[in-house]
Amino acid sequence: MVPLPSPPPLTKPSGGSTLVGRPTSWRVVRQLHPLPKATVFEQVVQRLRSIIESGQIAPGERLPSEREFAESLGVNRSSVREALRVLEAAGLVDIQHGRGVFVRDSDDGLDILLLPLAGGxxxxxxxxxxxxxxxxxxxxxxxxxxxxxxxxxxxxxxxxxxxxxxxxxxxxxxxxxxxxxxxxxxxxxxxxxxxxxxxxxxxxxxxxxxxxxxxxxxxxxxxxxxxxxxxxxxxxxxxxxxxxxxxxxxxxxxxxxxxxxxx
The missing domain is CATH 1.20.120.530 (GntR ligand-binding domain-like)
Known part of the structure; x- marks a missing residue:
């Protein structure tokens, strides 16, 4: 991940554990806010997709962990996990077990057909x-x-x-x-x-x-x-x-x- 100056710790909005942002994690997590409970899964997909497509994270960079996303968005980890699977199916991320989730760099036209899965x-x-x-x-x-x-x-x-x-x-x-x-x-x-x-x-x-x-x-x-x-x-x-x-x-x-x- 791209090295950045160490940011101040990020505290979960509703209380709880403190998130010490990693370089890439901080750049993303600081933009996240708790989501309403309605249509949580769809909102998680939309929020993560918008961050990825904004270009703030370069292809090949690692996304924050499920825990960081879940705590910052105020949702459970299973919602984040399912959202990441949808984004993987749409060709936007690559889930590497044991390593993390990485932004994909792909010009594969078939990924275009999967955009509706991610609300794109x-x-x-x-x-x-x-x-x-x-x-x-x-x-x-x-x-x-x-x-x-x-x-x-x-x-x-x-x-x-x-x-x-x-x-x-x-x-x-x-x-x-x-x-x-x-x-x-x-x-x-x-x-x-x-x-x-x-x-x-x-x-x-x-x-x-x-x-x-x-x-x-x-x-x-x-x-x-x-x-x-x-x-x-x-x-x-x-x-x-x-x-x-x-x-x-x-x-x-x-x-x-x-x-x-x-x-």
Whole structure:
């Protein structure tokens, strides 16, 4: 760990044992405060992730111990332990038994797919890559759905009806949009691709409510969804693939404009 001048001892806010901060530990622990009891696990994940992603701890550096985190946050060690496991699954830390927990330095793209586990979002510079991947993936799924599920479009038709009703009532249609895309994945009859759709959709889902509320986005999606369903119902694999590709490309352009306007 990076050597720093010895800090003064850190006392647990609610009383109890004194924490003598190690160099890296002090830089992190002094920012922590007791958490409310509600949704403790999620808050621990969010707090630790924000510290790691802030860059205050360099890749390869060791994080404070479970005990230090638990005492500073006012939670039990099991909550911290589970949070660290989620962060490890998301590729943010490396748990080395007997040595400690270290911040990872990884450009492995697969870690991006695990960001939802840690409550994370895809960095803005990777959004074009994400939408390109979604376009490739979901276009293929639309083609497979037309080939394998043309006789079972009841779920897609229901999603269209729900989307139309949500728009007419001025409601955010994010749940309906998600259901539509997942239903196409189900009709494709490939469980691995279906799982990938769930994950890639989750990476952009956080801001979709506001995105759909902007302009005519929801109505454009409804028109495009109808075209996709028509091709799937007709068993037109090529048409379904092309319609989904056009839908994803149009969504990507609008989404990237929306993100740029928010910055």
């Amino acid at each position: 979002e895809v960095p803005a510079e990777l959004l074009p890559d994400l939408f390109e991947a979604r376009s490739i993936l979901e276009s293929t799924l639309a083609r497979l759905a037309a080939e394998r599920g043309a006789s079972d479009v009841t779920g897609l038709e229901a999603a269209l009806t729900e989307l139309e009703e949500a728009i007419s009532h001025g409601e955010a249609p994010i749940g309906v949009d998600r259901a539509f895309h997942l239903e196409i994945a189900r009709l494709a009859r490939n469980r691995v691709l279906q799982a990938l759709v769930k994950t890639t959709y989750a990476l952009t889902e956080k801001r979709f409510d506001d995105f759909f509320a902007a302009g005519d986005r929801a109505r454009r999606s409804l028109v495009q969804h109808r075209q996709i369903v028509e091709h799937i119902r007709a068993g037109d694999a090529v048409g379904a693939e092309e319609a989904m590709a056009a839908h994803m490309q149009d969504t990507a352009r609008a989404w990237l404009r929306y993100i740029k306007d928010q910055q």
